[in-house]
Amino acid sequence: MSEQPNSVILLIDDDETYLAVLQRRLQQATHFDVISCTSVQQALSLDLQHVHGILLDMMLEHESGLEGIGSLKQKFHPQHLIMLTGYASIATTVEAMKRGATDYLAKPVGLAELVQRLQNTADVTTITPSPMTPAQVEWEHIQRVLLAHNGNVSATAKALGLHRRTLQRKLQKYTPTRH
Incomplete structure (x- = not known):
């Protein structure tokens, strides 16, 4: 692991297969060291003070990712805290942002988009919402x-x-x- 705390990305998701794949792909595509955890509590027990970014699943097995936003931000002071969810809704997006998330993405999300968001290169003004059914x-x-x-x-x-x-x-x- 790198000595520079801002070069660390923390992944939190209860799907261990997804974690392993995303961790490997992020490490291959970026300069970041990637640490994966299956719960907010496991992440909070890490001996780190700062991380560049956190990718947090909203629906964890025994807890809500929404509930963990405050404590994760307080401990790690990430530049990015991106909520990931299989089924996005406006209500949960608003709630995640109120609690301190910097971004909110629906799964599946492409690696290129994640990397853009983590490296501040996403042009979010070009995203056009599609009409809802x-x-x-x-x-x-x-x-x-x-x-x-x-x-x-x-x-x-x-x-x-x-x-x-x-x-x-x-x-x-x-x-x-x-x-």
């Missing part, structure tokens, strides 16, 4: 209400006027499956 609009609304109720499915279902099981089915329909 009715299903995406519904998903966004559900995510906003769920976030407003701190992830409480029963309270969210009540606020949406849905039965709890109906809401759970809708959430499962769009939630990525874990292998």
Whole structure:
């Protein structure tokens, strides 16, 4: 590992295969030393004070990546903290940015885009959002209400006027499956 703390990228994702592949590809494509962890707690236990960037999965096995943003920023002072997620929503994007994320990318994300974001070469002004489908609009609304109720499915279902099981089915329909 390099002596320069700003040359370190920290990857946090519970998918160990994804971690290994991304770590190898980032090390081959950049000058960064890449350290991978499967949880926020594992990352916080590292003997590092500063890192250049953190790539953080939003849905970790036993914790939310959103919940870890503050403590990761406080300990490592990264120039970049990029949230990665399989299913992005406007509500979670806003929440991640409020908590201190510097960027938010939907998986799968290309290596070139990650490298651009980590090296400050992305021209984010050229990104044009595509129109949302009715299903995406519904998903966004559900995510906003769920976030407003701190992830409480029963309270969210009540606020949406849905039965709890109906809401759970809708959430499962769009939630990525874990292998």
